[in-house]
Amino acid sequence: MITLNVAETLLFNIGINTFSFIIALIILITYKNNFEYNYDVWLLTRIEAEILLILLSDIGMWLLNGKSGNFIRILSYAIIMFYFLMQIAVVIEWIRYSHYRIFGRNIPSRKETFLVLIPFAILSIIVGTSPINGWCFYIDEFNYYHRGVLSAPMSVVILAYLLSVSVMALMNYKNEAVTDRRKELLTIAFFGIPPFLGGIVQTVYYGISMTWPCTVISSLLVLLNKENEAMSRDSLTSLNNRSNMERYLNSYEAELNRDIAIIMLDINDFKYINDHFGHRAGDDALIQTANILRTTFNGTSAFLARYGGDEFVVIIPQCKEETAKRTIRKIKNNVEALNKTNQFPFQLNISAGYAISGEKTDNIHSLFKEADMNMYQDKAEYHGK
Numbered sequence: 001m002i003t004l005n006v007a008e009t010l011l012f013n014i015g016i017n018t019f020s021f022i023i024a025l026i027i028l029i030t031y032k033n034n035f036e037y038n039y040d041v042w043l044l045t046r047i048e049a050e051i052l053l054i055l056l057s058d059i060g061m062w063l064l065n066g067k068s069g070n071f072i073r074i075l076s077y078a079i080i081m082f083y084f085l086m087q088i089a090v091v092i093e094w095i096r097y098s099h100y101r102i103f104g105r106n107i108p109s110r111k112e113t114f115l116v117l118i119p120f121a122i123l124s125i126i127v128g129t130s131p132i133n134g135w136c137f138y139i140d141e142f143n144y145y146h147r148g149v150l151s152a153p154m155s156v157v158i159l160a161y162l163l164s165v166s167v168m169a170l171m172n173y174k175n176e177a178v179t180d181r182r183k184e185l186l187t188i189a190f191f192g193i194p195p196f197l198g199g200i201v202q203t204v205y206y207g208i209s210m211t212w213p214c215t216v217i218s219s220l221l222v223l224l225n226k227e228n229e230a231m232s233r234d235s236l237t238s239l240n241n242r243s244n245m246e247r248y249l250n251s252y253e254a255e256l257n258r259d260i261a262i263i264m265l266d267i268n269d270f271k272y273i274n275d276h277f278g279h280r281a282g283d284d285a286l287i288q289t290a291n292i293l294r295t296t297f298n299g300t301s302a303f304l305a306r307y308g309g310d311e312f313v314v315i316i317p318q319c320k321e322e323t324a325k326r327t328i329r330k331i332k333n334n335v336e337a338l339n340k341t342n343q344f345p346f347q348l349n350i351s352a353g354y355a356i357s358g359e360k361t362d363n364i365h366s367l368f369k370e371a372d373m374n375m376y377q378d379k380a381e382y383h384g385k
Helices: 006-034 039-064 070-103 109-128 151-173 179-190 193-204 211-232 242-250 270-277 279-296 321-340 364-384
Strands: 137-139 145-147 261-267 303-308 311-316 350-356
Touching: 006 039, 006 211, 039 070, 039 211, 070 109, 070 137, 070 151, 070 179, 109 151, 151 179, 151 193, 179 211, 193 211, 242 303, 242 311, 242 364, 261 270, 261 279, 261 321, 261 364, 270 279, 279 303, 279 311, 279 321, 311 321, 321 350, 350 364
Parallel strands: none
Antiparallel strands: 137 145, 261 311, 261 350, 303 311
């Protein structure tokens, strides 16, 4: 470890934290102004607000470090404790966000309690008692800040959680069929790398603040991915959105002899789910339908999209009629498998219809219309039952 003089690093630390604060503030404003307010954006907004508070606290710590007076001492203890507690809050929120984006649902409460909340509550106790025992940090008689004996182990635990999220994202990346979705998983996986590298620099060069400025780099990459997602993907299900689907279909307009299949799907009784179980349950129904499609078409070249509302579209290149029928049966079997888990208060049920390009269809519009009509025929049979 190389210890640097406080006077040498003061200007650098305040400067880099101030610059990072401005970038983080721009990211926060962008989330609030440019995105639909849903659960994952709400989590990202909280994370960014907490990063802002960490950077502000770090600036305050450096401004007060080594200043004399009992009031300064008390204020320093308060700011430093707040600084560490906000770090814990950011990691908890990032774990929640990552799990929601990777798996399409919240962490089960029991699992979250034992694997996340209890360990981080212990870390919070260590921080809160440090003015007495100096475990996490202590302030000497000249009001200079020093790391405590448990400071390094705490940093290791926090970084381990961040890197475990990265591993989780990479494991799901291998099984993901949607290209844009794979990009998001890579972004999630990369999130912990800049703060990890910043933490190494901060450990080797004692007195340099690099961890949270590097975290702002990760936040910026998440924002850029969100911006890209807003242009080509449905924000709730992470499937391709309608406009991206139409661009994809246009590439087939002059080549219908390539035997593509269009499958249209619709969630039965979706209004009933919304009215009786709430709109959050409706969102869960949409997300789980999207997850089922990903599972069904994992490792294939199928194009998956949310058409709008509770309707979905699957486009399969080089697909014959028997394959389309077999695929729909597989989707419905996967829906039944989900229902048997009893994870949700509702039973998911879908109607589906397909159309195959060939002599009967001379353009994409007629192919799409045929699939739509067949889907509504399937829905009529469902309601007849």
